Amino acid sequence: MSNGGYYALKKKPDRTLDEDRLRRISYLVGIFKALNILYSEKLADQWIQLSNKNRIFGGRTPLSYMIRGGLPAFQTVRRLLDARRGGH
Template identity: 65%
Template sequence: MNLAFAYPRSRFEPAVFVDLNDKSERERLSKSALKGFFKLAEAWKLRDEDARELLGGLSSSAFYEWKKNPDRLLEVDRITRISYLIGIYKALHIIYGKKLADEWVTLPNKNVIFAGRTPLAYMQAGGLIAMQTVRKLLDARRGGL
């Protein structure tokens, strides 16, 4: 008798892995990532200094140049930041109506994670790891947790 152990089949299909260390992948994604980020910043009514901080502390001159001409190559860190922020934007729009979804990041929040601060202040202070935490929180809420 031959018993073969195997994981049961699943309907889960993993997302296609994107290697952001590959320059050609970053070239492919950079322009659309920046365009998406600037639309998100507009929808959230972010001040330019707040938007620059979310991008990792970008200088004013670079920020305005990027806004005017988003056709450039971004570093892994910046593409990752933008990816988290766009995921946060999407999750908020699934969970809440448009008005609250776009205001949520600038409203004080009593969740233990934020300790009364706004999610924006939390993400600015904590950088990439904080963005990941907010994204996980919202994805969990989206999933009913």
Template identity: 60%
Template sequence: MSLAYAYPASRFEPAVVPDLNDRGIREQLSASAIKGFFRLAQAWKLRDEDACTLLGGLSSSAYYEWKKKPAKVLEVDRITRISYLLGIYKALHILYGDDLADNWVSMPNTNLLFGGKTPLSYMLSGGLPAMQILRQLLDARRGGV
């Protein structure tokens, strides 16, 4: 039995996923990703130490250099982290008003995932997998999944 008939053909074009292993693509995305991250850090009122942790343990000196000159080409891990964080930021702004969206990550949360802690502490301790799970949770809440 052929599985070709199991599912109807999609009417949507497949999403184009950028090849982050390609340095040229990362060069195109990096400056705007860094600028977006700093806007997010300001909106979320992140401490510099927490921002460095979310970026995968970036050193303070590198962090301040990024602030001065955001033209650095990001590694795959860092651009992926920023992508998840910006997706979380966007989902929060779709779900809630601006004030709540920007404060949500710093508010204690009773969802079993967070155990009464803040979503920010969840991401700080869980790293990239926690960011991915949080992004999926928010996308599901807004009906994007």
């Protein structure tokens, strides 16, 4: 979400978010929750910006993978972390 979009939402909080934004928020909340279950607070906060050797990321950071891959990449990261923690 751009700064402009954020401030517009802040001015009119009863505005409805589109499905894409809601889905991204859902994935990010799930990723945050999974990271905090799996790792210490410090590592959970850093994980998304650390280079990752998992073949999914190819040595890139999970953040760059999600930025490049869009919504499908968000879903992949969420599923990976849920699988690691024994979730669905």
